[in-house]
Amino acid sequence: MRETLDRVLQLAVLLNEDMARDLERRGLPGSRAHLVWEIHKRGPSTQQALAQALRLTPRAITGLVDALVESGFVTREPHPTDRRATLVTFTKRGGMAARSLERDHIEFARKLFDDLTETTFHNFTRGLDEVLARLRDLLVSN
Amino acid sequence: MRETLDRVLQLAVLLNEDMARDLERRGLPGSRAHLVWEIHKRGPSTQQALAQALRLTPRAITGLVDALVESGFVTREPHPTDRRATLVTFTKRGGMAARSLERDHIEFARKLFDDLTETTFHNFTRGLDEVLARLRDLLVSN
DNA sequence: TATTGTTATACTCTATAACTATA
DNA sequence: TATAGTTATAGAGTATAACAATA
Numbered sequence: 001m002r003e004t005l006d007r008v009l010q011l012a013v014l015l016n017e018d019m020a021r022d023l024e025r026r027g028l029p030g031s032r033a034h035l036v037w038e039i040h041k042r043g044p045s046t047q048q049a050l051a052q053a054l055r056l057t058p059r060a061i062t063g064l065v066d067a068l069v070e071s072g073f074v075t076r077e078p079h080p081t082d083r084r085a086t087l088v089t090f091t092k093r094g095g096m097a098a099r100s101l102e103r104d105h106i107e108f109a110r111k112l113f114d115d116l117t118e119t120t121f122h123n124f125t126r127g128l129d130e131v132l133a134r135l136r137d138l139l140v141s142n
Numbered sequence: 143m144r145e146t147l148d149r150v151l152q153l154a155v156l157l158n159e160d161m162a163r164d165l166e167r168r169g170l171p172g173s174r175a176h177l178v179w180e181i182h183k184r185g186p187s188t189q190q191a192l193a194q195a196l197r198l199t200p201r202a203i204t205g206l207v208d209a210l211v212e213s214g215f216v217t218r219e220p221h222p223t224d225r226r227a228t229l230v231t232f233t234k235r236g237g238m239a240a241r242s243l244e245r246d247h248i249e250f251a252r253k254l255f256d257d258l259t260e261t262t263f264h265n266f267t268r269g270l271d272e273v274l275a276r277l278r279d280l281l282v283s284n
Numbered sequence: 285t286a287t288t289g290t291t292a293t294a295c296t297c298t299a300t301a302a303c304t305a306t307a
Numbered sequence: 308t309a310t311a312g313t314t315a316t317a318g319a320g321t322a323t324a325a326c327a328a329t330a
Contacts, residue, residue, distance in 0.1 A: 001248075001251040001255045002247070002251045004266070005254065008157070011273065058311075059312085062314095064297085083305080084305065084306045086311085111276075112277060113273065120268065124273065127258065128149050132152065134257055198321075200288075202321055202322075204291095226289070227287090227289080287329080291325085292323105298320105306309100307311095
């Protein structure tokens, strides 16, 4: 079991490094990509909403949004009904970047799993589901 | 396939968060634990060797070792034949911490996989191996 | 000359606390 | 009063570059 856990951890490390390198090439180092991904999933969002979704402080979001504004991925638009709030919104460039992330994410999944037989893939997915459920249990009762 | 990749990524995130929280409780926040783990695997090591193993700059290792010396996990011992180098070496406390990490790592693997039937576990491990091999291929030819 | 580790400096990401404008 | 976001400040982790001691 220890060997299997070690392999899961190594898979996590390698995926992480690979994605980080890829994102850096796109001009979206580190956490900025998470923010782009979140806006892609949610649409234009207040900074509060983003802070909660990413479990960061509002201050951290301010810094990330500043960086993404500067690099031209998003703009701060006025909230239509609450003048305290801003809606972080994709520019054309930001929207294109997000859609490109999504496409390449799917393409990457295909490359990663395409070699597996249908049975192996199915069994892997099944085991993964059980492990994930078990981990969630462990975290709740931690 | 996209759903399976998403689950792998979520497993990575959850494992990461869980381990980070656990390590912080032991007084080994963030990267210091990686360094302790590496010294545990390698035995007393020069900072150069640690820099290469963790793929960090020598300067980063200096900072991590400083922190571990200050918190009493390691000492810098003179290298027996090379007076430029130091051997980063566990104190009693550091050695105990490393062995405790190892024990809990194994215990965690048991908790995570114990519910799976033998067949499910075997199939999961097998799929994991293939995915890991495939990912290594992709990284080489990136 | 090359290598080991350090000092000096800077950047990113994160946090807490105090503040402004609005609700 | 409470909420959205900012300014001010601090700490961890990382990097590059220049340097001292040693090989």
